[in-house]
Amino acid sequence: MDELDDLDHRILSALHARGADPRVARVARALSWAGEHGALWLAAGVAGAAVDGPRRGAWLRATALTAGAHAASVGVKRIVRRPRPAHVEPLVRTAGRHSFPSSHATSAAAAAVAYGALGAYAAAPLAAAMCLSRLVAGVHHPSDVAAGAALGAATARLGARWMREGHRG
Secondary structure: OOHHHHHHHHHHHHHHHHHHOHHHHHHHHHHHHHHHHHHHHHHHHHHHHHHOHHHHHHHHHHHHHHHHHHHHHHHHHHHHOOEOOOOOOOOOOOOOOEOOOOHHHHHHHHHHHHHHOOOOOOHHHHHHHHHHHHHHOOOOOHHHHHHHHHHHHHHHHHOHHHHHHHHHO
């Protein structure tokens, strides 16, 4: 096992142990369910578009960036095909058996960046909780979550100009 694998293993084991507390496990399960296929983030973007008429276009573009980031993570996952952690018992079922990158983390980070630019500052702490929940749930290696968050943030950042054009148009 190389150093990164060892670090991944130790961090995951420590955070997964927090799921022994039923309250923590309940939150991790709820976040896992809400984040499946980016649902929480897509619903938040549509809600933003519905209530913020003057910036509806920007919200819809931010939502599209979030969906695009999620789709990109699914594509990368199919190429990399890294198995999910085997040394912990997961707290939740997963939609697939591949782990890298975390699609939950990808869509969460994309939403945090895109929606945060629109003033939805609660998106960032909720996204951080979503990322941590994947480790508590035992379904991702920390490097999967870090890579997913980086992919999501980069996607939203690269699309920031296009998103802002939705406000003017």
